[in-house]
Amino acid sequence: MAQNILTVRGLKKYFPVGKKGLYVRAIDGIDFELKKGEVLGLVGESGSGKSTTAYTVMGIHSPTAGSIYFNQRDISMPSSKRPLELKKDMQIVFQDPGTSLNIKREIGKILELPLKVHNMAPKAQIRDRIIELLEMVDLPADYMYKYPSTLGGGERQLVAIARALATDPSLLVLDEPTSALDVSVQAKIINTLMRLQSNFGFSYLFITHDLSLMRNISHRIAIMYLGKIMEIAPTVEFFQSPVHPYTQMLISSIPVVSKEEEKLKPKRIKPQGEIPSPVNIPEGCRFNTRCPHAFEDCYRDEPEMKEISPEHFARCHLCS
Ligand SMILES: Nc1ncnc2c1ncn2[C@@H]1O[C@H](COP(=O)(O)OP(=O)(O)O)[C@@H](O)[C@H]1O
Numbered sequence: 219m220a221q222n223i224l225t226v227r228g229l230k231k232y233f234p235v236g237k238k239g240l241y242v243r244a245i246d247g248i249d250f251e252l253k254k255g256e257v258l259g260l261v262g263e264s265g266s267g268k269s270t271t272a273y274t275v276m277g278i279h280s281p282t283a284g285s286i287y288f289n290q291r292d293i294s295m296p297s298s299k300r301p302l303e304l305k306k307d308m309q310i311v312f313q314d315p316g317t318s319l320n321i322k323r324e325i326g327k328i329l330e331l332p333l334k335v336h337n338m339a340p341k342a343q344i345r346d347r348i349i350e351l352l353e354m355v356d357l358p359a360d361y362m363y364k365y366p367s368t369l370g371g372g373e374r375q376l377v378a379i380a381r382a383l384a385t386d387p388s389l390l391v392l393d394e395p396t397s398a399l400d401v402s403v404q405a406k407i408i409n410t411l412m413r414l415q416s417n418f419g420f421s422y423l424f425i426t427h428d429l430s431l432m433r434n435i436s437h438r439i440a441i442m443y444l445g446k447i448m449e450i451a452p453t454v455e456f457f458q459s460p461v462h463p464y465t466q467m468l469i470s471s472i473p474v475v476s477k478e479e480e481k482l483k484p485k486r487i488k489p490q491g492e493i494p495s496p497v498n499i500p501e502g503c504r505f506n507t508r509c510p511h512a513f514e515d516c517y518r519d520e521p522e523m524k525e526i527s528p529e530h531f532a533r534c535h536l537c538s
């Protein structure tokens with residue numbers, strides 16, 4: 219626990235919908251921890267609750283139940299009630315830099331704002347710090363005079379990353395930071411993020427729907443399905459010995475380039491049916507409507523998280 223920068227326990231976030239008493243169970247009881255300097259990939263299909271997890275950790279949403287600890291300090295309250303010195307220590311990069319940045323504001327001004335709000339530098343040093351932040355993301359100093367509206371998506375995202383770094387955080391929540399970008403610039407953003415991580419030892423909660431992306435950059439991977447974590451394991455073990463049928467399904471659908479790679483993959487498992495609505499989550503195991511191995515127990519009891527091997531956990535009646 220002591221080396222965890224982030225600890226999440228029994229976290230739930232429900233949104234009321236339409237008629238009284240109905241809820242979207244966007245996060246339905248998740249537990250995980252992020253170690254200092256670790257990259258944890260939080261992976262799931264669209265609608266599985268990844269962004270809601272990011273927003274709840276950041277205090278943008280207040281939890282329906284459960285707790286969030288940052289360096290052992292309880293931060294389960296909404297962002298407005300969190301101590302300022304804690305808020306600066308954790309930052310988020312959103313999926314779409316086009317909407318997360320004020321594109322009519324000079325980049326220098328965008329970067330100056332958090333420096334001033336959090337008293338990060340004396341007035342005389344603010345300009346130098348802005349240049350330093352631009353350098354950290356490989357942008358030239360004169361970009362401070364540009365407007366995001368004149369930049370491409372990749373460069374805008376670099377500005378958003380520089381802004382997140384302005385408060386000298388130790389934890390970054392990255393919510394699909396490359397998903398809205400052209401494939402041609404995605405690698406550049408990933409490389410910059412990973413260089414920053416290894417140079418400065420940041421902890422990343424790296425959210426993505428792209429499992430293959432996590433293979434080379436994460437230390438551990440957690441798989442989310444309908445608001446719950448189904449499997450979590452160190453990355454190498456995750457790809458070598460996935461135990462949850464859902465994980466096997468996701469890995470088996472990653473495109474491969476060579477025959478050797480093909481041999482290493484679990485046998486292709488065809489997903490059956492659609493993802494159920496998070497308003498109406500199946501009884502028992504929530505994956506039972508799509509699982510090729512579902513049996514009686516799976517329709518009756520929700521499986522508990524079980525330890526398969528050190529640091530490897532899965533939620534499945536077939537796993538032990
Ligand atoms: N503010 C909200 N109000 C109501 N429902 C929401 C809200 N935010 C997210 N949801 C719902 O919660 C579920 C999970 O959404 P989200 O966390 O955005 O998933 P992901 O990021 O994995 O695609 C979805 O069904 C989504 O429609």
Ligand SMILES: [Mg+2]
Nearest residue numbers: 268269270394
């Ligand atoms: Mg999302």
